[in-house]
Amino acid sequence: MINLTTLTSGAFTATVSDMGAELQSLSREDGRQYLWHGDAAWWGGRAPILFPIVGRAVEGRVAVNGQGGEMGQHGFARRSVFERVDQGPNFVLHRLTASEATRAAYPSDFVLSIRHTLDGATLTVSVTAENTGDQDMPYCVGFHPAFCWPLPGGEGQAHRVVLDNGAEPPLSVLEGGYLAEATKPSPFALGVLDLTHDLFANDALIFEGGTGDGLRYGVDGGPELAFRFDNTPNLGIWQKPGAPFLCIEPWHGLAPRAGHGPEIADRPFAMTLAPGASAQFGYSVSVLGD
Template structure:
């Protein structure tokens, strides 16, 4: 059975699970819960780690150098039991290594390490992917945390996302889970996206590039906390909910779903990485509660 681990700072308390190395709770000192609670009536996830793919493959299949196998959307890491490598009062690390089971679907040698650390009102999350084999490692890596919408204390206030770079990045849509080549006009105006459920009638909002390295999720004019995000090595951004569901996913990725009509090779997916033998790539985000 999964084991829960709790870390804390004076401002935040975070609970984590060995299953998927997944966040389970982010609670403020006043007892407000910021993370989605995983109600399966809408969506049972909370903050899954996406590896070795982000999004779907054609007919839910992937291939590595022509070796093809089934793989569910977002990969297998979110369903895997991680090993806790280190725990302190304010930090926790998890490790997942390739196994006979993983190699049956993904014939690659790897080590995936997740680090969670609290410092005051800031939670830092990082992922390290190490190629422990002798062949190039193709993969994508993404974070998929879901937050309360509305935020605690927001009342009826309108929520928004504000990009730190003030940009208006072009929008990509999914069709049946596959990335469409066309780009739609940006829903951002001057870097601000007012949130409403109608935005998600066509599934997630995907910004392949241009969203920048920081944003704020907030309900201006209310008593709700503002969530300040900073991203590292995650050029793609997804924003998603199920229409009517009380959560909002803010998803920094390096890699996206397969293009519509494309083949199953992971290396051919948009923004997939090709990691040389014995090299390590690092990705992450921080969340500061203000």
């Protein structure tokens, strides 16, 4: 049985599973739910953590200096049971440590710590990756939370994504799961993306950079979620076409480019940790309005 931890803060409640250290719900005390509920008829995820890759593996395999093995899309953290190492009324800390099973695919020693903190109407998710081995550790980290579309109170109203920096970043596209070299014009106009289901007919909208450190998702003058990003220069926005959710996905690392091999270090925006080093990543989401 997979355990859930309940966090409370003011009028808000969140739950987090030991499986994948994955957020399961974010709601108000009156029952309004903001996180997608994971209906497998559409997509069974809710808010998976992506490690040690973001996106697909080349022919289902990854490598570190030529050594490695089979790996599913977005890595193994989302399918791993984490140890719950600390908790309080409004936070929980989970940890995943390298094992024989992880080393079979990813020959690195690591500790991955994930903390969820609920402070009033703001949920913060932070990841610390640590290299506990004696070799350099290439890796990627990403977040994949899905939120209701429409948001509670926004039924029947147009939703949009608004970048805090007002930018119009170029669009990168996937071709067969691989990142194409050429980009396309931005779907944003002065930082505003008006959401329609047909935007996602060809998979996720991917922005390699330029989206800034924050955005808002929701209804102009209505319910909104405000996001802040920490050390995640890449952004994905995804919906399974027609599904009642929208994923806001801050990443540090991308799918492999077409024609490249399985080395994790060759993936765009992949990072390398020296032995004994660590790095932090995160995002926060705040529920705006009443």
